[in-house]
Amino acid sequence: MNRKDEHVSLAKAFHDKQKNEFDFVRVIHNPLPQTAVADVDLSTQAAGFTLSSPFYINAMTGGSEKTKKINQNLAIVAREADLMIATGSVSAALKDPSLADTYTIVRQEYPHGKIIANIGAGTSVERAQEAIRLFHADALQIHLNAPQELVMPEGDRDFTNWKALIQEIHTAIDVPLIVKEVGFGMTRETINDLASLGVHTVDISGRSGTSFTQIENARRSKRELNYLADWGQSTVASLLEANEADTSMEILASGGIRNAYDIFKALCLGAKAVGTSGTVLTHLMNHGVEETIMLMKQWQEELRLLYTMVGATNIATLHQQSLIFSGPVKDWCEARGID
Numbered sequence: 001m002n003r004k005d006e007h008v009s010l011a012k013a014f015h016d017k018q019k020n021e022f023d024f025v026r027v028i029h030n031p032l033p034q035t036a037v038a039d040v041d042l043s044t045q046a047a048g049f050t051l052s053s054p055f056y057i058n059a060m061t062g063g064s065e066k067t068k069k070i071n072q073n074l075a076i077v078a079r080e081a082d083l084m085i086a087t088g089s090v091s092a093a094l095k096d097p098s099l100a101d102t103y104t105i106v107r108q109e110y111p112h113g114k115i116i117a118n119i120g121a122g123t124s125v126e127r128a129q130e131a132i133r134l135f136h137a138d139a140l141q142i143h144l145n146a147p148q149e150l151v152m153p154e155g156d157r158d159f160t161n162w163k164a165l166i167q168e169i170h171t172a173i174d175v176p177l178i179v180k181e182v183g184f185g186m187t188r189e190t191i192n193d194l195a196s197l198g199v200h201t202v203d204i205s206g207r208s209g210t211s212f213t214q215i216e217n218a219r220r221s222k223r224e225l226n227y228l229a230d231w232g233q234s235t236v237a238s239l240l241e242a243n244e245a246d247t248s249m250e251i252l253a254s255g256g257i258r259n260a261y262d263i264f265k266a267l268c269l270g271a272k273a274v275g276t277s278g279t280v281l282t283h284l285m286n287h288g289v290e291e292t293i294m295l296m297k298q299w300q301e302e303l304r305l306l307y308t309m310v311g312a313t314n315i316a317t318l319h320q321q322s323l324i325f326s327g328p329v330k331d332w333c334e335a336r337g338i339d
């Protein structure tokens with residue numbers, strides 16, 4: 001099976017709604033909220049854009065006929081719910097131009113959408129510029145996926161040029177840059193490092209949902225590093241780390257978002273916007289486009305209720321929300337000196 005098709009079917013196969021570290025974050029109840037649902041403004045500023053919703057469809061796919069159809073459906077969902085959307089890594093189309101339409105279909109379906117192109121961290125400046133040109137991307141994501149590469153026998157083995165390339169690309173391109181993980185999370189040190197390269201926006205994409213060490217290992221019978229299925233920092237831990245960074249980095253979050261409550265908690269933890277991949281993909285494959293549009297609209301409606309419940313009318317007030325941590329989240333805070 002094509003590698004991109006395998007990623008999609010394995011992401012779906014492994015997707016479940018089991019407990020993750022968002023369950024160890026409690027929001028403190030406010031019995032006197034003094035707000036009305038009608039006053040809630042869900043909009044946010046992220047990567048230089050004003051978004052009407054504080055969540056977006058994160059990078060997934062493209063590069064085959066099957067994933068072209070998925071990209072088309074994801075674009076329709078994004079358009080109907082007015083969401084920002086990222087395509088999967090466009091490197092396949094940069095190597096083989098006959099695959100370009102498996103990504104450009106997103107622009108075709110969503111001509112006025114905020115659409116992000118995605119490339120790997122080892123990509124050259126020229127290729128990064130080509131990726132943006134491919135469908136007039138509004139922003140560029142560079143993904144950091146070292147554990148995924150190392151688990152793949154055919155994956156990269158040398159990451160020594162990543163920082164230099166990120167810095168060069170940041171200087172060369174004229175659209176916003178987002179540096180993202182792919183589900184292994186970040187620390188304050190990484191965020192400080194990226195800030196020193198000139199990066200203004202990161203998506204900490206943490207462990208909690210899709211695991212690319214698990215997916216890559218499931219693709220072959222001879223397994224390497226098979227014990228690394230849960231490698232990395234959780235999304236909650238990565239957000240707590242981001243709050244400890246020395247910089248004013250803009251933080252986006254993703255990894256393990258199951259519902260509007262997880263989005264809400266990530267926003268309370270400081271995210272400017274929250275990405276979802278595995279859950280929206282699985283819903284699309286199990287229930288189709290119409291029901292996935294309804295799910296996205298339901299999340300928007302539920303977020304309005306959740307904002308109101310804590311007396312918040314916008315994202316700025318959410319960032320001041322008091323939270324209580326337990327279990328592994330509390331352990332992380334203690335181990336890393338976070339109050």
Ligand code: FNR
Nearest residue numbers: 011059060088089143182205209210255256277278
């Ligand atoms: C991904 N993800 C991803 N990320 C990226 O930067 N480039 C890519 O090409 C892909 N490809 C991809 C394929 C599939 C099928 C999935 C499910 C995911 C990673 C994704 O953007 C996100 O960082 C993680 O999946 C964590 O979020 P969820 O899935 O737990 O919501």
